Amino acid sequence: MSTGRVRVRFAPSPTGIFHVGGARSALFNWLVAKGAGGDFVLRVEDTDASRNRPEWTEGIISALDWLGISPGGYEGPVFQSERAGxxxxxxxxxxxxxxxxxxxxxxxxxxxxxxxxxxxxxxxxxxxxxxxxxxxxxxxxxxxxxxxxxxxxxxxxxxxxxxxxxxxxxxxxxxxxxxLLANVVDDLDMGITHVVRGEEHLSNTPKQQLLWAALGTPPPVWAHVPVIVNEKRQKLSKRRDKVALESYRAEGYLAAAMRNYLMLLGWAPPGDEEIVPFATIEASFRLEDVKPSPAFFDEKKLRAFNGEYIRALSVDGFVAACEPWLVPAADVPAAVDAPAAAGPGDGAAGVTTTVPAPPWSPERFSAEVFATVAPLAQSRVAVLSEIVPMVDFLFLPEAPTDEAARAKTMKGPALDLLTEAAEAYEKVAWDHDVLRETLIEVGERHGLKLGKAQAPVRVAVTGRTVGLPLFESLEILGREETLRRLRAAVERLGTAANPA
CATH class of the missing domain: 3.90.800.10 (Glutamyl-tRNA Synthetase; Domain 3)
Structure with a gap:
């Protein structure tokens, strides 16, 4: 088969999680095809019947779709097992x-x-x-x-x-x-002109090139992208490192951030900026500019990227993006669970591939309340899953229990301060600025600056030592529930100080 067009293929095996290295290779192939007005072929190498599972193939297609390589935009999937003859x-x-x-x-x-x-x-x-x-x-x-x-x-x-x-x-x-043979025959028959794959396949290439020659056809253009390594400069391992694209997706990384970051593993857009629109990446990507040296997968940097992308969303976009983590009935990122008994090379250490249900019952969640608090949360989360512990106090019947937080803050003048704060909050206007000024006054009577005075109030009401701006949170939670939680904390402290 020869069309004169650039034709690339992405050829994963449906035997485990979708590796971030595979995602990077898929994107590189996709951009080679798009840049040349050519074709992208998805070929599923499913000849290992003992390890293949249909859901792994579904996971591959879902992961590509999430990355922006959508069904209908490429040929396939073609199944290698169907070409055994x-x-x-x-x-x-x-x-x-x-x-x-x-x-x-x-x-x-x-x-x-x-x-x-x-x-x-x-x-x-x-x-x-x-x-x-x-x-x-x-x-x-x-x-x-x-x-x-x-x-x-x-x-x-x-x-x-x-x-x-x-x-x-x-x-x-x-x-x-x-x-070796199956790949060469499939590439030849499918008219593949460029083989863009991981560096680990370079050792196979002379053998495959000899097979191409023996079959009477010139080899394709080879391009072996650099190996991806961890902070110890060890090749990323399914057994040791966090490599499952499904895990990052379930944790709340945005597809746009993941695409942008993966493209920097061995390549960089022109200029000094690394966070750039994908259209800029599409227009400037060239295989010739990919560096051969190992590429460091820096999860901290990816996390920072994701935070930037989250902050760039509209508030409505942020609310919609958070929905799978907030509403049990919402559509969650498509993913498959790791096998119960993984064989060599399957799964990954500590892999999480599904979004857990939130800790509150569906009837307690209020989309209107979350929409109110969303602008406060958007600038404070780096991954979408962090939204749950940030807002859970709004949708749980009681503030979350964190004994370490209580031990850290519920001491010294905390009992008197909470008592006075509850009394003062009964009478003032329920506005975050007024609530703030009121607590400043209460704290001053106990020789405390606001930072120290608000700590026991935050833990009593939200259950945590850090979170959203406190006084805006109290305003949204409402006077009645705030006072109930403050009084419950006073009762606990009083009981602890004067046990029966």
Whole structure:
């Protein structure tokens, strides 16, 4: 298949969570296709039947859609498992052409001959003339001499001496093609012109390039994007690091912030600004500008990005964005749960892929009340899930119980201060400025500045030592409920001071 158009593919395996590195590769491919007016193909590499699950494929499609790569805007999904016949046909053709041979060696036999089966295959069956049969895999006949040069847009021209490349397996004993052959055949048949993928695949590239040559077709343009590392400069690991896109989504990261940040992992827009409209990124992204050095995934920086994007929302937009965390019946970010018994490479340490229900009952939540408090909260959250502990005191029947907060603030003059504050708040106008001035006066009578005076009031009413502006919160909560909570705190303190 050759159309003369740029054609890229994103080829994930539906065997686990959607890795942020995969999300970065998907975006890079998407922008290559868009920049050239070409095509983006989603190919699901689902040949590992023991680990594939349909919901993982649904998760891939949902994650791409969230990132802005929407169904209808690309070809696919194409399922690799449906092309097994074509893979077998290509394997048979390579055997018939003398470019591959059957091998019956077991790992133990290879180890007995070489002393270590991990050193690579020794070519024992190259000239034995074996045909297909039980226990016989098909190996590609690697050239003995010469060098395979990979032309890589990002990495230049890495060279691989052919005598260091073993005769690698291209089809298993049961006839099924391995990853190397299946990918090449699919890329060839689909007319893929550019293969943009992670650096970890670079070691496979000379083998795949040899297969392209053996199948009589020039290879695609290669571009191996840099590996993503953690703060210790270790490659991001599903087992060790927070890598699931679903987790970030469930925590309340905005798609726009995630897109912007992922694009900075190995590339940067022109100028000094990093937070830029995605249209600017689309217009300026070039594979040639991607850096080969490892890219640091800095969660603190991503969090800061997200806070900037949240603050840039309209208030109505912020209210709508918070809804999945506030209303149990609201649509939550589509995600799938990690498997109960994850196999190697599946899942991630501590992965959270669904939005938990809020701690209040649906009938206690008021959209009108939240809309009132939303402007106060918008500038104080970095991820949307933080909205719950910030506003829960408004929708729970009692202030949340935080014994550490109580122990820190409910001491010294707290009993008298709360008592006087409750008495004063019975009579004054219920306005945040008046409430503030009233508490200043009460605090002064106890030798306390406002910062110290408001601490026990905040904990009595909201259950927390930090949160939204206190006096605006009291105004929204209302006189009756504020006084009830202040008096309940006074009663607790009095009981504790004078136990029966």
């Amino acid at each position: 074509r893979h077998a046909e290509a394997a048979a053709g390579l055997f018939a052409a003398g470019r591959a041979y059957y091998c019956g060696c077991t790992r133990d036999e290879l180890a007995a001959r070489t002393g270590n089966a991990q050193h690579g295959y020794d070519g024992f069956c190259r000239e034995r003339g074996l045909g297909p049969g039980p226990g016989r895999a098909l190996r590609f006949r690697t050239p003995d001499k010469g060098t395979t040069v990979v032309l890589d847009v990002i990495r230049g021209t890495p060279e691989f001496p052919n005598d260091t490349i073993e005769d690698f397996v291209i089809a298993r004993a049961d006839g099924s093609a391995v990853f």
